[in-house]
Amino acid sequence: MNLTLRIWRQKGANTPGEFVTYPVHNVSPDMSFLEMLDVLNEELIVRGEEPVSFEHDCREGICGSCGFLIDGMTHGPRRGTTVCQLHMRSFQDGDELTLEPWRASAFPVLKDLIVDRSAFDRIIQSGGFISAPTGSAPEANAILVPKESSDTAFDAAACIACGACVAACPNASAMLFTSAKLTHLNVLPQGQPERDERTVNMVAAMDREGFGSCTNHAECEAACPKLIPLEFIARMNRYVYRALLRPHRHPLAERIAPGAPSRAR
Amino acid sequence: MTQQFISDRAVGLKAPAPAGKSRGVWPGNPVVALWRTTIGKKAVMAVTGVILVGFVIAHMAGNLKIFLGEKAFNEYALFLRTVGEPLVPYSVLLWIARVVLLASALLHIWAAVELTRINWAARPRSYAVKRSLATTAAALTMRYSGVLLAVFIVYHLLHLTLGAVGFSSGAFSHESVYHNVVTGLSGWFVSIFYILAMGGLCLHLDHGIWSMLQTLDLNTNRISRRLRLLSRVVAFLVFLGFIAVPIAVLAGWLGPKE
Ligand code: HEM
């Protein structure tokens, strides 16, 4: 296969970027998309040009490092597939593809197709810990977990924090991500002790990072390589209503700083 | 107040600001705190949306009474003012409804403006190529159909509630609502505007009803397609019910009985 790639090239966070067109020859349909980019980069290195920077690690769809838009679709055209697991057989010989990094003010571009996703880390960090016992394995039946809860927690825990939800959302909202992280712990008995506190802290952190809000387009759900469902955002809303509207002896509501969400960055 | 949470110490977050420092109005008030989150603003849009959708359905159904004739329609208009008597005086319930509706509409718009500003700031640079995979035209144009509705509501109140626009002097009757509708909608210009605005309402509700159900956590992925269908059906029925009146007036089915 021969392809033409229109790739976003940007030297650094503070330099303006532009699209540059590269032909790629002799692509095998069995290559993954990233392997195809490796081939291009080797050619660029031989020619003495700067290779295209893209993030990757596991290349098996579980670490969440990879991701950019291919022709306006996060992780490319295959549903439920990260770009590292996307194969060139999903494309046609002669295709012209546009590769563009995630665009959101909370995810500044670092270089070419790489963005800084540490905003996600700060949301996770604000959630704190759960008070589950560690050490020797606990008795398996000591805490009974309803089947529905464990299934839901598993579905939510599938999130790899790649950022495709933010990238695909017309509002650059991080609600699918945050809702998956909250659902994952909030549906389990082990997550109950810190539940309301975690909810308020993570939602406040999400707003502080300058992500948008949800207008229920469901683009995130269609974009998610791990098929996290939109209903988790509905759940997160209920977690927030409960966390803030229930009477608390601790000053939980004061965590929400005045004007925080409106602080446009 | 000095109470700190365990997880604060763990991740080094700041304790709540000490009393007296700028913490905005009513720090710690749960409703104010909710409003300060993007999720809370969205909840305000959903709750006021429930009130406004309820009103729109009732108003549409009430309008259809015009097909029962002049007497029935005018009696209905009088009923809206006398309902609840003698427990509450004349038109008090109507005024309560007006205040609640106005407050809902203003809150709805306020939240929409704030959230839109946040959302625009969240993606300052748009994509060179972007494909929509799930969203609908109705969802993408909520801000515009909303603005159209706001313009329509202002015009409509000046028109058929106050008689301040669209009527030559003396033509607006404080006795016969039937007369006002038939006279007020007999011009092509006004009728077409009413019908276009109802098209905007239809689009707004098509996404709005389903969106409100999702925001209030009444959606699950198992029933989401049915809820979207329900939203579309209600939006379309409301559209048909409302446009029936201007169409009937234009077609001469509701001729002036004077
Ligand atoms: C073709 C469509 C419509 C027709 C023929 C119509 C007709 C009327 C009439 C005759 C009144 C006066 C009722 C009275 O004084 O007793 C009225 C009031 C009103 N209408 Fe409509 N209407 C339509 C659509 C709408 C829509 C879509 C909305 C809102 C989005 C709306 C909002 C209102 C409001 C807020 C009032 C004022 C109620 C009050 O305070 O008395 N109308 N309408």
Ligand code: FES
């Ligand atoms: S490289 Fe790990 S998910 Fe793609």
